[in-house]
Amino acid sequence: MSVFADLHRPGDxxxxxxAWDHASAAALAEAGFPAVGTTSLGVAxxxxxxxxxxxxxxxxxxxxxxxxxxxxxLAHRLTHLPVPVSMDIAxxxxxxxxxxxxxxxxxxxxxxxxxxxxxxxxxxxxQVLVAVTGRGVFINARVDTYWLGDGGVDATLERAKAxxxxxxxxxxxxxxxxxxxxxxLAEALPVPLNVLFLPNTLSVPRLAELGVARISTGSLxxxxxxxxxxxxxxxVRDGARDFEAPSYAAVDGLAGT
Amino acid sequence: MSVFADLHRPGDxxxxxxAWDHASAAALAEAGFPAVGTTSLGVAxxxxxxxxxxxxxxxxxxxxxxxxxxxxxLAHRLTHLPVPVSMDIAxxxxxxxxxxxxxxxxxxxxxxxxxxxxxxxxxxxxQVLVAVTGRGVFINARVDTYWLGDGGVDATLERAKAxxxxxxxxxxxxxxxxxxxxxxLAEALPVPLNVLFLPNTLSVPRLAELGVARISTGSLxxxxxxxxxxxxxxxVRDGARDFEAPSYAAVDGLAGT
Numbered sequence: 001m002s003v004f005a006d007l008h009r010p011g012d013x014x015x016x017x018x019a020w021d022h023a024s025a026a027a028l029a030e031a032g033f034p035a036v037g038t039t040s041l042g043v044a045x046x047x048x049x050x051x052x053x054x055x056x057x058x059x060x061x062x063x064x065x066x067x068x069x070x071x072x073x074l075a076h077r078l079t080h081l082p083v084p085v086s087m088d089i090a091x092x093x094x095x096x097x098x099x100x101x102x103x104x105x106x107x108x109x110x111x112x113x114x115x116x117x118x119x120x121x122x123x124x125x126x127q128v129l130v131a132v133t134g135r136g137v138f139i140n141a142r143v144d145t146y147w148l149g150d151g152g153v154d155a156t157l158e159r160a161k162a163x164x165x166x167x168x169x170x171x172x173x174x175x176x177x178x179x180x181x182x183x184x185l186a187e188a189l190p191v192p193l194n195v196l197f198l199p200n201t202l203s204v205p206r207l208a209e210l211g212v213a214r215i216s217t218g219s220l221x222x223x224x225x226x227x228x229x230x231x232x233x234x235x236v237r238d239g240a241r242d243f244e245a246p247s248y249a250a251v252d253g254l255a256g257t
Numbered sequence: 258m259s260v261f262a263d264l265h266r267p268g269d270x271x272x273x274x275x276a277w278d279h280a281s282a283a284a285l286a287e288a289g290f291p292a293v294g295t296t297s298l299g300v301a302x303x304x305x306x307x308x309x310x311x312x313x314x315x316x317x318x319x320x321x322x323x324x325x326x327x328x329x330x331l332a333h334r335l336t337h338l339p340v341p342v343s344m345d346i347a348x349x350x351x352x353x354x355x356x357x358x359x360x361x362x363x364x365x366x367x368x369x370x371x372x373x374x375x376x377x378x379x380x381x382x383x384q385v386l387v388a389v390t391g392r393g394v395f396i397n398a399r400v401d402t403y404w405l406g407d408g409g410v411d412a413t414l415e416r417a418k419a420x421x422x423x424x425x426x427x428x429x430x431x432x433x434x435x436x437x438x439x440x441x442l443a444e445a446l447p448v449p450l451n452v453l454f455l456p457n458t459l460s461v462p463r464l465a466e467l468g469v470a471r472i473s474t475g476s477l478x479x480x481x482x483x484x485x486x487x488x489x490x491x492x493v494r495d496g497a498r499d500f501e502a503p504s505y506a507a508v509d510g511l512a513g514t
Contacts, residue, residue, distance in 0.1 A: 017490035021278070022305030023479075024486055031487045033494075045508045046303070048279030048334045077305045197493055199500035204493060217493055220502050221486040222280075227503035228485030229281055229478040230288045233274035236454055236461060236474055237290075243456035245477050246484035251302045 004035055004084035004111035005138050008170060008192035008213040015197075015204060015215050016086065020046055020222045022077045026250030029083045035111065036081065040088040042222035043070055068093040068103065075107040084111030086138065091116045095124065097131035104132050112138035114172060119144045122159045126166035133167035140194055140214075141168035146175030147196075153184045164191050170214060177201045179210060186211030261292055261341035261368035262395050265427060265449035265470040272454075272461060272472050273343065277303055277479045279334045283507030286340045292368065293338065297345040299479035300327055325350040325360065332364040341368030343395065348373045352381065354388035361389050369395035371429060376401045379416045383423035390424035397451055397471075398425035403432030404453075410441045421448050427471065434458045436467060443468030 007014040017033050019025035020042030028036050047070055049063045071089055078085040087110050092100030104113055115132070117125040125141075132139055141163040145156045160171045171189055174196035176182055182202075186193045192213030197204070199220065207215055232243060264271040274290050276282035277299030285293050304327055306320045328346055335342040344367050349357030361370055372389070374382040382398075389396055398420040402413045417428045428446055431453035433439055439459075443450045449470030454461070456477065464472055489500060 015490070015494040017486075017493075019486075021303035023299075023302040024483055026305070027483045027487050028490055031491060033490065041508065042280075045280040046278035048283070048337070048507065080305070199502050200498065203496050203498040205496045215493075217490060219508065220493075220500065221489055223502045223504070223508060224489040224500065225482035225486040226281055226284045226505055226508070227501070229274075229276075229482040230284050230503075232478055232481040233272070233285055233290065233474060234288060236274075236472075236477075237272040239460050239462045241457065241460040243477065243481065244484070245456050245480045246487075247480070248483055250305065251298065251476065251480060251483070 002084070002111060002136065002138060004086065005169060007034055007084075008194075010186060010192065010211045010213045011208055013204065013208050013212045013215050016194075016217070017221055018042065018088065018217050018219070019078075020225075021074065023248065023250040024221070024225070025078050025085070026081060027248045029081050030249060033083065035084045035086065036078065037086045037112075037114070037216060038071070038074060038078070038088045039219045039222055040067070040071065040090045041219040043067065043074060043088075045222065064093060072103075072106050075110055079109045086110065086112030086114060086140065088114045091118050091120070092128060092132075095120065095128070097128045100128050101131040104135065104137060110137060112140060112169075114140045114142060116142040117144055117159060117163070119148050122162045125159075126162050129163055129166040129168055138169045139167060140170040140172050142172040142174065144174075146173055151176065151181075153181050153188075156185060157188050160185075160189055164189070170194055172196075172214075172216070174216070174218065179206075182207065182210045182212065186213075259341070259368060259393065259395060261343065262426060264291055264341075265451075267443060267449065267468045267470045268465055270461065270465050270469045270472050273451075273474070274478055275299065275345065275474050275476070276335075277482075278331065280505065280507040281478070281482070282335050282342070283338060284505045286338050287506060290340065292341045292343065293335065294343045294369075294371070294473060295328070295331060295335070295345045296476045296479055297324070297328065297347045298476040300324065300331060300345075302479065321350060329360075329363050332367055336366045343367065343369030343371060343397065345371045348375050348377070349385060349389075352377065352385070354385045357385050358388040361392065361394060367394060369397060369426075371397045371399055373399040374401055374416060374420070376405050379419045382416075383419050386420055386423035386425055395426045396424060397427040397429050399429040399431065401431075403430055408433065408438075410438050410445075413442060414445050417442075417446055421446070427451055429453075429471075429473070431473070431475065436463075439464070439467045439469065443470075
């Protein structure tokens with residue numbers, strides 16, 4: 001089992017912070033996080049491109065292709081970090097198993113990938129997972145029943161079990177926030193359960209008690225970062241004088257303004 | 258005079274917040290800033306590349322070239338915003354006037370550029386400025402006497418006047434923080450004076466009183482953003498439950514996590 005896989009412990013979950021660029025990932029590693037993920041929404045927003053969700057793909061093909069390439073570039077930069085990196089690659093930017101497998105190969109030495117089913121036909125998505133296995137990469141299969149659909153433990157487990165049979169190393173069910181449902185999912189799954197941290201709902205200690213093995217921050221950190229930047233700019237404009245300007249090796253190893 | 262040039266008012270300065278990517282620029286425009294700048298340090302750090310400062314260029318040529326291309330990409334994304342955009346282009350990524358002029362042409366419909374002398378020979382840098390003029394782009398010439406050298410009003414004015422004669426529309430003197438020196442620079446220059454906001458020194462209202470016409474935030478916003486992201490991630494890990502996750506059109510016009 002890889003170092004990254006071993007960090008997924010039910011009851012003592014991996015908190016995986018999602019970075020959007022090199023410096024944010026490096027700063028999170030510097031702050032002591034044992035692994036770093038990415039946010040496809042943050043990567044897309046940083047570039048002013050659409051995020052890769054199923055329905056928008058055909059209409060916005062060139063934007064999706066650009067996001068796919070930006071994600072490859074980011075992966076290559078992040079694999080130099082001293083911690084394992086898991087890349088958020090949406091649905092693999094294709095529904096074709098061989099294309100997704102070729103895409104994962106292009107990511108280089110990543111520890112894991114997060115692949116979204118986007119409520120596609122489960123048998124088809126399972127074929128994508130089959131194609132991606134065997135690379136030593138932790139495959140986190142995202143079941144979008146809660147995120148894009150009506151939720152439900154049974155519907156989620158039905159998909160999840162097909163994905164585990166196809167080789168998924170973990171299951172991500174973003175959007176679930178009912179304690180009983182989380183506990184049932186964690187109990188029923190033979191692989192680590194990953195949930196999304198949702199502000200103002202369940203804390204990490206409570207999610208740990210429910211048996212969760214991995215907790216992602218999704219786009220929260222990028223949103224918080226943008227908010228802090230806008231608030232600081234506004235405060236400067238409005239006359240504030242005192243600010244803390246944190247220093248990070250990923251920024252201050254450079255020179256300039 | 259362009260809309261952007263007209264925002265430079267001694268005593269009623271333009272506060273120009275420096276963005277590092279598309280969403281940060283869009284969020285700052287959405288927050289009401291009448292113009293947006295960029296930070297070459299933030300752009301470089303986001304990519305894990307060296308910032309373009311004079312001494313490092315030859316040793317890190319490929320990194321500088323990558324930063325130059327990333328800056329072009331960012332310019333093309335930002336010119337779709339509803340506010341004027343000024344790009345921080347370091348020293349133009351070359352000391353050759355024709356190369357810098359060609360580079361500025363590639364930026365597209367930007368309202369302004371910030372060009373650093375990096376304490377190069379003033380006559381040579383003036384030739385770069387001459388080559389860049391005549392494009393309707395506000396040329397902010399950065400005099401690095403304070404930032405990279407020992408400072409001094411006379412040394413700064415000597416360079417600044419050569420640059421104004423060569424066609425600079427504004428002078429940027431980052432690093433100056435002495436009230437008397439700022440007032441002398443503002444008084445002596447025939448063009449708008451731009452200074453860098455330095456936390457814990459002089460506020461915008463005080464800089465306004467001293468005659469400053471433009472105030473840049475440099476890398477402060479990017480540093481604050483990284484700090485906020487790291488702090489939020491750490492708080493999540495340590496059990497905090499409640500967070501404000503701000504919403505921005507540049508993020509929430511997309512879909513995903």
